[in-house]
Amino acid sequence: MTAERSNHDRTTAEPSGSTHVTGDRSIVAFCCRECAYAAADASANARTSLPPSVRLVLVPCTGRVSPLHLVTALAEGADGVMVAGCLLGQCHYREGNFNAVDRVAFVQRLLESVGVEPERCRMFTMSAGEPPKFVAAVKEMDRVIGALPPLQRHDTSMSEDAGDAAEPAKAAVRTRAATPAKAAAATRGAA
Amino acid sequence: MRAGVFICECGGNISGVVDVESLAGHARTLDGVVEVAVNQFMCGTEGRALIADAVEERGLDHVVIASCSPRFQGPTFERIARELKLGENAVAFANVREGCSFVHRDMPDKAQEKAKRIVEGAVARVRHQSDLPRQRTFLHRSVLVVGGGIAGMTAAEELSGAGLDVHLVEREQSLGGFMARLAKTFPTEDCAMCSLAPRLTSTAVDGHIHIHTLTEVDELTGPPGEFRVRLRHKPRYVSEACVGCGECIAVCPVKLPSHYDLGVCEQTAISRPFANAVPSTFAIEKKGWSPCKSACAVHTSAQGYIALVAEGRFEEAYRVASEPNPFPSVCGRICTALCESTCSRGEVDEPIAIAGIKRFVADTVGPTLPVQPAPVIHDDVVAVVGAGPAGLTCARDLAQLGYRVTVFEAQEVAGGMLRTGIPDYRLPHDVLQREIDQVLALGIDLRLGQRAGRDFTVDGLFDQGFKAVYLATGLQKSAEIELPGGDLEGVTRAVELLRELNLGGTPAVGDKVVVIGGGDVALDAARSVIRLQQQRGIDPDVTLVYRRTQVEMPANASELEEAREEGLKVEFLVQPVEILSESDDEDAAGPGQGPASRVTGIRLQRCKLGEPDASGRRQPVSVEGSEFELAADTVVFAVGQALVDDFAQGCEGLAIEGGQIRIDRETMMTTREGVFAGGDAAAAGFFTAIEAIAAGRRGAAAIHNYLRGERLLPVWNEVRDTARPSAEELDGIEIGQRVPMTMVDGLVRRADWAEVGKGYSAEEAVAEAKRCLNCAVCSDCGSCARACPSGAIDWDQRETTEEITVGAVILATGHRQFDAARKIPLGYGRHANVIDQGQLSRLLSAAGPTEGELFRPSDGAVPKRVFMLQCVGSRDVTSTGNAHCSAICCLFATLNASLIRQHYPDTEVTIGYTDLRAPGKAHEEYYRLVQERGVRYVRGRVGEILEEKDGSLRVHLEDTMTGRKHEEVFDLVVLSAGLEASDGTRDIARVAGVQTGAAGFIREDHPKLRPVDTQRTGMFVCGTAQGPKSIPDSIAQAKAAAARAIAMLSSGFTMTAAQVAASDPAVCIGCGVCETVCPQKAVVLTTGADAHSIVDPSICRGCGICAAECPTGAIQLGGFSDAEVLAEATLR
Missing domain, CATH: 3.50.50.60 (FAD/NAD(P)-binding domain)
Structure with missing residues (x-):
């Protein structure tokens, strides 16, 4: 699509962001469409009360969630991120949630290595028919993050442009990719 | 971007908690938003009109819907956007109901703030949402159904009913699968064949269903809608001319355990499994050539005449043995018998005495069969020079082809080396003469004492009107002895000594x-x-x-x-150095003093074996x-022989090279037009009698082709693969020994020239023939071809392959019974009266080998006490690795027990079970009914089953209710062997690339939601290939699989989904991670220097695993690109 901007909007737009809710925790929950998001819908339809800190992001499968998404969400405003998918062995695409488990574990090690509490990134599994498990997961995440101090971000200038959140991400990706991917490419070429 | 935000009140569900007007005000401040509207029910008619008007009037290109969860009304709004020509992926959703108002009713302030965040996220996201391409793909309106059991046939019938073409592939020779083997079916006790047969018939005549039996799927590639399939059709060896009369079965001498009857009786090599088989054509089980046939120079079907001898059919055996070889009596004595050296029985104990059997048959039958002169069909006359085995064989074959033949022989007797080279005690002259006479009786003119080059010339033969000449003059001269003293008196050559003697x-x-x-x-x-x-x-x-x-x-x-x-x-290991004479003692000058001096001794030298030479033989080193x-x-020196080339005089243009007549390997013709050669005179290397006979046959075929001017006969036989029993089959054979042939005692026989071996009696020959292992199954005896009234036997059939294209695939390859022999203490395979439920079904089947009578295998008695043991190879992780319940065995045993009780009220039946499971419809009621019929159910485990002397079985039983252990004796034990994936299921899973799970069954894509889909789009699974299940469940699943295929293919084309992965080749580095992780195999990597990934949108199901794994971001999931996900997940 064209990234055309309305001049009218530009002049009137306020800087947006989580600074409006200073003091409140902000948690992003990546939920798979088949199980976790369905469980969330079901608990909501039962009017189950939930802590307001957790905001849902729909993904087709937790296998879609990459470390990039988790790290960027934390870098760009979230105090915690959670990935909620199907029960292990019941992924609708076979093994996407196993991929997600591995990636969450990877991000936890990454956070730990830079002095950030690894529990800011968590994985949960549940079936579509287990709304209480979703509720428990959200409450658990809210409790854990609430007990932690706000996430300190030393460098907040990762993105000047609120409209294109993907740019720094892409840059990060390219940096990350440089070594192993090239090595892999070289191996293939040799083979 | 010109986005519109449409906020739904949801009749108060949202607006009751969130101030929607305030939210709308906030939305208006957001970058890119040009229109904001609020409605009570945005999903209603009014809401839709609102959106449509706004799109038109305000020129919106994107839409944000702030309402309920996208899982509810998402598709509705996406359809509206599509109708408004906004393309795919123009809508973003702000879930302010389930994501906000429903769960924060007690904290409106927080809910208000959160709703803003949610709308902000959706607006940020929608900016990155670009139109997604969808492709229209063509679908072949045909389906491959693999497996012709009840599931496969049912699916095929459903598909055909929907107008789709079906290729129904079955590896066995008939459709029917396991159901065709059952006596009756539970819980109704109706005859299995009665419900199967109509389906078999309707499948056979269905114009949409192409049946491929004896066929395997070798390759399955390509995308859904256009799968490319390579089928391999195994030869049936019976053409469609077969009328199913069964005359062949009566004459086939090869018996093997019946495949269809699960080994409870025998079948013949040519067979049809059951009367209603589809197709009804018989088939021959033929693995290739037996080793004996392969080894024989003329490829005599030794297994064939041995099988016939085993049945006492000596005359037919003689015909098989003499068809390719006019000298069976001779070869039964003096052949080098490579057939015996290669015999598979030799790997068990001793090879079959093939030559001995052949000698018996030829000696017994040969003299009794009068030979009629062969009718002369062709005017051409052929001359054969040399009446040895090659010349006479060539003459016979030509005479049988309808030529007039004259044989010229230099000696005063015919037979060549067979006559002059082999002593009487090994090959009696009268035996040889009888077979020569039989050859001549075809009308062949033999002229003795006629030596080529002396009495006539080849050129002269052509002048006389002969149209072709076959030179089979042999090697009549002994080679020189190149050794000091070789010319002494008393030094002789073996060939010359034998010739003089003979x-x-x-x-x-x-x-x-x-x-x-x-x-x-x-x-x-x-x-x-x-x-x-x-x-x-x-x-x-x-x-x-x-x-x-x-x-x-x-x-x-x-x-x-x-x-x-x-x-x-x-x-052994000794070679001559010099031959000594009297003169050697006197004169140190050595030999050569005079030809008259006589041999006194020989100087020898010991050797050892060195390295193998080029021919592979280890050379002696002195x-x-x-x-x-x-x-x-x-x-006496047994040295090589050499050509006497005087016959070449008067044969213009004949080339002799290296002591051999030069011939063309394919035409057998010499360098002189019309002159052919064979036998020792034109052999390259080591020659034996049977090799000479083979050369004669090639010569006759070549001359026939030459005279007729076209390739009518193959000069060289087309050799087939050699078949041998597997190592396991050989292991199972009881070790015995060859029937010894009576011999005259060594010291007695050396006194005269009488034959040493006396030959087999009829009884001995039959007993020896019965040791044959039938390596190739079909023995090539040709009995069926002679018996067939419609000429349907077709030996020329070969394995063929066929490529077809289909839109979808249904896997219905079924199960196999667990091999109960793996549970060693139960004695299956060792104790005759331990069988499995499948075998019992065959015995109880009215159309089975016993016509429904229950006879126990050891002695044919009706058992009075029958014990059935459940869970053999099921629910038994410890000793078999099979954790699963086979689902049908409790009812299968109950059914067979019920049949026994009704047919034999005096027979007691006890079922030893682990847990009795009867969950299907009317199954529990049926179990109760059978209990009332007197079947005893004991919850128990069996430790061991021992065989008594009378074949009865002592069962060590532990009653797991009471904990009491005891022993009981039964007449028959039936094991309820569990179900495992069939070999066909395992093979097709590998070929199709679908995953398998426990016990090899094909894994469905989702255990609840996609029970007949495999993880490969367009491939479905049904029946016991997916897991153990009853016949009704198999049928239901088959219909479900067919419905899935029909839904996929009915329109003949489809649109690929919008939400699929796509790879940017400019960014892709070709690492291949995406190809590895894709669960659908939708991603493939191109080869070459700029290798990059390509996604097939018709296969991709849009999970995005590849996109998350991609190290460069080259591969992205439509609708869930990194940009889209991150825009929503980060709020800055």
């Missing part, structure tokens, strides 16, 4: 004789010398000297043994200083 002379031999050589000729000479010495009244003294060991010796081992019995002395002398007055 033409009625008495060769002069001394008292101490040394024979040099290790072949048949050397042994023949040595044994003849023993007899000559005995006749002269002296004690035989003959020493055979051979430069290698007994292992390398070309002569037959039994021949050597017989010679030793007659008193032959043998020196040992220095090991020379020794042996006294002898006669030295």
